[in-house]
Amino acid sequence: MSSPHTTISMPDQDLIRQVAQRNKTAFNSLYDRYCQLVLSLAWRVLSERQEAEDVVQEVFLQVWREAASYDQKRGSLCAWITTITRSRAIDKLRSRKSRRIYDPASEDILELDEQLPDTRILQENLDNRILLRGAFASLAKEQRIAIEMAYYEGMSQTEIAEVLKEPLGTIKTRIRSGLIKLKELIGPSLGN
């Protein structure tokens, strides 16, 4: 059994391997590492704390049960956990009887500093996150809105085009060019 100190600094790939072997100390460290990301993403989709915390429980239970099926060739652990979280949160959003209508004008998407960052994150991670935030903020507003409507609101390209009253092709281009620009800006950090 690994000690908490060794699992805290363990790389993601080793950590998930330990979790797959039912190591609860490793799972504890994995939870500490990803809890805030999972909660923030679920909360951003659902705008409701209790539901967001329910998603956190579901996501970590799924990670615990399916750790052995994680394949690093398919992407980073962070991307895997993020995909599970987004999928569960969007399912919950869609199961609501009435959905919030996305209004780009009301979304303060540039207010990236509205809440305080987590002090437990190590300095190098903070430096990295500053770069990521800056890179996303530097995309054109139209690109950010299209990406956010798809990713956080679970809207299809057709729905986005209808809401924004833009041609479907324009929405596709905005999402694609936004992601291409983001990749150019953060290329070397990707998947770290």
Next chain:
Amino acid sequence: MIHEKLQELCPVYAAGALDGEELRELEKHLKSGCPICQQQIRECSELMAVIAQTLPSLEPSAGLKSRVMAQIEKDSPGSSLVEFKTTTQISGRKRPSKALTWLPWACALAAGAALGVSLWNLSNLKRELAGAQSQLNQQQDQIQQIQNQLEKEKGVTAFLISPEVRVTMLAGTPKSPRAAGKILWNPRERKALFYASNLPSPPSGKTYQLWVIAQNKPFDAGTFSVDASGNGFLEIDSLSEADKAQKFAVTLEPAGGVPQPTGEMHLLGSL
């Protein structure tokens, strides 16, 4: 649908927005095992995870971790209960229950010695007070750290959104084929942010040094260290010859840096 068209749909698919016939066609194509599209979707999924990381952090409620751990326990029949402390749990908070366990013994043993118990309680209270004071100091330090970090983030964001900022990618040389770097720089303001990844750990007494190549001459832009994963960062307030820069390079030099490059080159990028 031709492959190029399907490939163009991959970012839309990764963002979760693809629908209708296009979604069915791309999923069918992916099932056929196209490595190019699968790779593209992998990359875009990493980018979506990056976007999620830009969200403001939300502090989980105190009981959330216990609920998650209780689920895991339920899911692992026959395993012994392992105690997991929540990150927000304060060590001092557990003392009253410990004291309660001891209290009957203390009372039994010290019957008639009420003064002793009082002194013990007093000392306990003093310890808790000292603990709370130390925690308060620690939290004040954390607030200061957060404020400094916010200032830094605001500065970097303002720098990055300037239309004058240019980006130059640096590739690893044969010395460090896996290494990569990127410099974001403003030629007019002479400010720059440099990021490197996958550089080998420098031997003792050596450090990495960044150079601006202008008019075929190298100009020192500063030294930087790398972490265990080979990632390095350098913030430059006054980039030499920023307006005439042709290339950027990273060499391995004696600790403290040198006025002219002497060591092996690990990264190089041209405008």
